[in-house]
Amino acid sequence: MKARYQYRFHPTIQQQQTLAQLFASVGVVWNDALAICKQAKKLPSNNDLQKLLITQAKKTAQRKYFKRN
Structure with missing residues (x-):
């Protein structure tokens, strides 16, 4: 038998922005x-x-957002 779990995630505004990026x-x-x-x-x-x-x-200007801050 396989178990199945369901979770709900309520991110903060900061987490929403980070996830969107x-x-x-x-x-x-x-x-x-x-x-x-x-x-x-x-x-x-x-x-x-x-x-x-x-x-x-x-290293490119168009993808500079890949770098971590």
Whole structure:
């Protein structure tokens, strides 16, 4: 038998803002990764995608919000 639990989450205003930024960043990274994978003849490794999309993106002006404060 499998147990199932249901939780309700009531974030504060600060937590709502942080979660909104997180989900927006995840969406941007996902879309960028999808575009790279569609254009590539051979799929890049997970490590290569992380280097391209996160590490390099932190250095650009458009993705500066990826950096932690």
